Amino acid sequence: MTAMKNALLIAAACLLALLSTIGASLPYPILPPLFASGAANGLNQFMGLPPKLLFGVAIMINPLGLLIGSALLGPMSDRYGRRPVLLLTACGAALGHAVTAVAMLLESYPLFLAARFATGLLEGNGAVARAMLAERLDGPLRLRAIAWLNGAFHLGWLAGPLLAGLTVGFGVTVPFWIAVGALLAVALLVALALPGEAPSTLTTSWWQVARDRHALNLLRHGELRTLFAAQLAATCGVTAFYEYYPLWLVEFAGYDTQGIAAINVALCGVMTLASLSAGRAGDGPPLRRAACFAFGIAAAVGLVGAGGLWLGMAGIVLFGIPNAYYNATVQNWAAERFSGHGMGAVMGLLSTTFCLANILMALAGSVLTLIDTRLILLLGAGLSAWAGWRLLAWRPMAAPMNLSEARK
Incomplete structure (x- = not known):
């Protein structure tokens, strides 16, 4: 039974890692034609700014969210528990991909940036997944699990562009809707793999944690x-x-x-x-x-x-x-x-x-x-x-x- 629980735990962590890097790399083959093809649309005509500048900001905004999320979500999980933080961020990232798809349909550049930033912020939960494995496993199994987790992160940079290339022909937003479904499925796996945690007795607010424990x-x-x-x-x-x-x-x-x-x-x-x-x-x-x-x-x-x-x-x-x-x-x-x-x-x-x-x-x-x-x-x-x-x-x-x- 313990072996099965450990296997589910590692699988949940690796799938979260895979999907976080897939989410970051998914737009790479999708965005260049939208911004550099020469065809005017709401995304590349915002406030009269050059399309290449708008493209650069669109690419940068998700890693900026990842930077902030990586600094904050790990300490948040120390305070509130790994399970609730992973569930919230997985579901929130799914919502972020959904809003990204809507923004592309509406050709709303500000909404697109907001969605990509929020998605990156929530996909900074890789630190929580690492902490979960490091905390619940030990010895050679922990070393192997962390290595597998890193492999999942690496694989995501390959899988994201491949997923986009294979599915974008069905519609420019289809890859993002696939990411939504995958994240919700992984959230269910997290709910099954991680046992409920006792409520924390600490009284610090989330803002105090973000400010003082990042x-x-x-x-x-x-x-x-x-x-x-x-x-x-x-x-x-x-x-x-x-x-x-x-x-x-x-x-x-x-x-x-x-x-x-x-x-x-x-x-x-x-x-x-x-x-x-x-x-x-x-x-x-x-x-x-x-x-x-x-x-x-x-x-x-x-x-x-x-x-x-x-x-x-x-x-x-x-x-x-x-x-x-x-x-x-x-x-x-x-x-x-x-x-x-x-x-x-x-x-x-x-x-x-x-x-x-x-x-x-x-x-x-x-x-x-x-x-x-x-x-x-x-x-x-x-x-x-x-x-x-x-x-x-x-x-x-x-x-x-x-x-x-x-x-x-």
């Missing part, structure tokens, strides 16, 4: 500041790669949309398979292993930025291996080391760091790509290499901090 408050603690700095540098390399390797393929390999999609399939397939095997316990200190994987990320991204065509292509496909192992190692170690701070807040900090890295690399890339696209990739490789050095040199305290010490 994930970034953990930066008051020295070891978590060190983790944040190393994680931010490592994920800057990761996000520089994600955001700009398609542009590199266009400029230096002459790839079109179909070619980029084929390479993306190979990358996501390798990364998903690596995530499944990353769940095995490794030998040696976890920080040393994480440092080696950060160096591996730097090497793969560096091959794209500085290598020739074929070395760069190899770097793109092989990038998924060190990235999958790095994530599994760091997240499992952080769960064991900093659980006294609240598992939701700790996993929220890791998720927030990734979202922040996305924004920073997008801003840096908007300048560096005007000179040469390879510069932003080399910057990302350098930052990941620095993260590896920092993790290698880090000597944490001998024992993890307990709950009472964490709250002083």
Whole structure:
């Protein structure tokens, strides 16, 4: 019975992770024709602004919601419980996709932005799913479950554009309605997989939790500041790669949309398979292993930025291996080391760091790509290499901090 409950728990978490990244990536093949085809519509003619500017804002607004949701939802689940937060956010994200579909039918740009932001905010529940697994599982099973969860996140970036491409021919809003049905089904699975939780005896309001217990408050603690700095540098390399390797393929390999999609399939397939095997316990200190994987990320991204065509292509496909192992190692170690701070807040900090890295690399890339696209990739490789050095040199305290010490 326990094995069945654990299987349902892991399945619910992985499906939520899959659908959160599907929701984020779903519009990527849908929006460009709406904004750049030259045909006027309510979405690309808002307030007389250039369509490409409107498109850029439309793409950015969902990750902005993810950033805020990742910082807030984990601590919220520490206060109100994993089950109610996951149920509320899954149903709310389904509603967000429904409103997105309505906004596209009405060609209402403001409503579209509001829906995409709210959906991103609620799909920041990946931190809650991570916290749920880290809290309810232990030992090798927890390590495997977190690795599988990461694999589900990676797979979503592949499945979202594929779902949109396969179904958009039936109507531009059809992919969003499919996402609505899938999220509601997963909410039902969460309700079945997670037992009811005893009401919290705390009296703090949701606003007090959002203000005083958000994930970034953990930066008051020295070891978590060190983790944040190393994680931010490592994920800057990761996000520089994600955001700009398609542009590199266009400029230096002459790839079109179909070619980029084929390479993306190979990358996501390798990364998903690596995530499944990353769940095995490794030998040696976890920080040393994480440092080696950060160096591996730097090497793969560096091959794209500085290598020739074929070395760069190899770097793109092989990038998924060190990235999958790095994530599994760091997240499992952080769960064991900093659980006294609240598992939701700790996993929220890791998720927030990734979202922040996305924004920073997008801003840096908007300048560096005007000179040469390879510069932003080399910057990302350098930052990941620095993260590896920092993790290698880090000597944490001998024992993890307990709950009472964490709250002083």
